[in-house]
Amino acid sequence: MTSIRLLIVDNHTLFRQGLVSLLQSEPGYEVIGEASSGEEALHMVPELDPDVVLMDVKMPGIGGVEATRRLTEANPQARVLMLTVSEEEENLFAAIQAGARGYLLKNADAGELLDAIQRVHAGEAMLSPIMTLRLLQVLQSGGIPAPLSELPLTSREQDVFQLLAQGASNRQIAETLTITENTVKTHVRNILEKLELHSRSEVAAYARRLSPTPWSP
Amino acid sequence: MTSIRLLIVDNHTLFRQGLVSLLQSEPGYEVIGEASSGEEALHMVPELDPDVVLMDVKMPGIGGVEATRRLTEANPQARVLMLTVSEEEENLFAAIQAGARGYLLKNADAGELLDAIQRVHAGEAMLSPIMTLRLLQVLQSGGIPAPLSELPLTSREQDVFQLLAQGASNRQIAETLTITENTVKTHVRNILEKLELHSRSEVAAYARRLSPTPWSP
DNA sequence: AGATTATTCACCCGAATGGGTGAGATTTGG
DNA sequence: CCAAATCTCACCCATTCGGGTGAATAATCT
Numbered sequence: 001m002t003s004i005r006l007l008i009v010d011n012h013t014l015f016r017q018g019l020v021s022l023l024q025s026e027p028g029y030e031v032i033g034e035a036s037s038g039e040e041a042l043h044m045v046p047e048l049d050p051d052v053v054l055m056d057v058k059m060p061g062i063g064g065v066e067a068t069r070r071l072t073e074a075n076p077q078a079r080v081l082m083l084t085v086s087e088e089e090e091n092l093f094a095a096i097q098a099g100a101r102g103y104l105l106k107n108a109d110a111g112e113l114l115d116a117i118q119r120v121h122a123g124e125a126m127l128s129p130i131m132t133l134r135l136l137q138v139l140q141s142g143g144i145p146a147p148l149s150e151l152p153l154t155s156r157e158q159d160v161f162q163l164l165a166q167g168a169s170n171r172q173i174a175e176t177l178t179i180t181e182n183t184v185k186t187h188v189r190n191i192l193e194k195l196e197l198h199s200r201s202e203v204a205a206y207a208r209r210l211s212p213t214p215w216s217p
Numbered sequence: 218m219t220s221i222r223l224l225i226v227d228n229h230t231l232f233r234q235g236l237v238s239l240l241q242s243e244p245g246y247e248v249i250g251e252a253s254s255g256e257e258a259l260h261m262v263p264e265l266d267p268d269v270v271l272m273d274v275k276m277p278g279i280g281g282v283e284a285t286r287r288l289t290e291a292n293p294q295a296r297v298l299m300l301t302v303s304e305e306e307e308n309l310f311a312a313i314q315a316g317a318r319g320y321l322l323k324n325a326d327a328g329e330l331l332d333a334i335q336r337v338h339a340g341e342a343m344l345s346p347i348m349t350l351r352l353l354q355v356l357q358s359g360g361i362p363a364p365l366s367e368l369p370l371t372s373r374e375q376d377v378f379q380l381l382a383q384g385a386s387n388r389q390i391a392e393t394l395t396i397t398e399n400t401v402k403t404h405v406r407n408i409l410e411k412l413e414l415h416s417r418s419e420v421a422a423y424a425r426r427l428s429p430t431p432w433s434p
Numbered sequence: 435a436g437a438t439t440a441t442t443c444a445c446c447c448g449a450a451t452g453g454g455t456g457a458g459a460t461t462t463g464g
Numbered sequence: 465c466c467a468a469a470t471c472t473c474a475c476c477c478a479t480t481c482g483g484g485t486g487a488a489t490a491a492t493c494t
Binding site for chain 1: 279280282283286311313314317318336339340341342343344346347349350352353381382383384385386414415416417418419420421422423424425
């Protein structure tokens with residue numbers, strides 16, 4: 001079993017050295033390089049070919065997110081684990097979109113870090129529980145929170161409305177809510193009438209005006 | 218320090234009892250009830266007022282997702298941790314949107330389960346690393362799409378796209394652009410294929426994710 | 435208890451939609 | 465100039481959707 005080869009990217013020398021010390025004392029981890037900036041990291045990765053890159057977010061020059069974006073594009077085999085103090089959602093999403101496979105806060109303990117490194121190296125992904133919560137909350141609010149409650153829709157109709165807004169078909173709605181397609185059609189008809197709309201597409205467009213941005217698939 | 222009060226919902230008796238045995242042997246955890254169906258769980262939660270509900274996904278009758286939806290709506294103080302064999306993305310997303318605070322695969326070990334329960338109880342969130350990966354991948358690809366200007370749509374297709382996003386019918390689009398309905402259908406088909414969508418409603422939902430809020434009819 | 439509302443489901447019908455093929459006209463890029 | 469892409473339109477087919485009627489059950493209100 002060969003060691004996991006690590007590259008540490010952080011502009012704080014002391015933190016970097018502390019990490020190196022911590023990781024070198026553990027079997028199975030090998031720090032093969034350190035970089036103090038995004039630019040430096042981009043040069044080092046192709047040469048060193050690390051398994052996992054521990055990347056800080058806030059760095060002068062090319063930030064950790066942008067560095068991750070370029071790095072993962074040019075070197076997909078290198079997994080990036082963001083290691084940061086930033087609890088801001090923007091950074092989390094930016095990092096994910098840039099191709100990061102993990103996002104760990106610096107207040108994590110050594111055990112959590114080692115576990116995260118293992119996970120990321122194994123092709124899995126790991127977020128700090130706090131950041132996982134942020135992610136879930138954003139995905140949950142993908143529906144229509146505030147204005148929806150003022151709509152003249154019944155509870156069940158609101159369920160259907162949410163799914164309609166996401167572009168779901170009658171069949172998908174039926175499966176999701178574990179009711180028949182016939183029932184879904186009834187709800188859809190009532191929703192269209194109450195909102196004075198004429199097609200499910202209009203419902204999605206209508207929802208678009210009601211709330212900002214949602215989820216996903 | 219009082220124990221975490223748990224409700225276990227799973228139609229597999231043996232699995233349920235195994236869990237109970239496991240949790241009772243650990244200090245700090247107290248199983249205050251078991252349910253073998255979604256309906257049963259919905260009745261028990263208001264009475265028992267558990268801190269954390271361990272919920273299976275696949276159950277006869279009301280499934281775990283729908284049960285979670287109703288349960289979290291009526292009892293927001295109860296945190297739901299999905300515990301399932303299902304690695305399907307649909308279930309993950311459905312569970313999240315239903316209000317689950319965690320999603321753990323049943324192949325997790327005891328330590329991971331206990332950790333997840335602690336996290337969820339503390340108001341954090343926890344997903345299986347594999348499912349975290351799925352989530353990140355969706356956010357990287359379909360979840361957060363490219364800006365409209367970078368979409369692989371031709372000029373005319375973008376015209377049609379805009380109208381689709383507003384919920385327009387083929388006839389309305391045809392009139393607006395002064396082309397035939399046949400032509401509109403052709404454009405719509407090409408748009409669906411290029412964006413890998415399956416219905417005009419999905420296009421509207423897709424557009425909803427693209428831009429915060431544009432035109433209103 | 436009776437009325438109303440909400441939720442569920444069934445059946446029917448015509449219109450709209452998605453998906454495929456083909457094809458002529460025009461523009462654009464090599 | 466020729467090839468590729470784009471825009472236009474037509475026809476066909478199967479599925480989905482919008483819309484109407486009716487109805488049973490449960491919950492809620494009066």
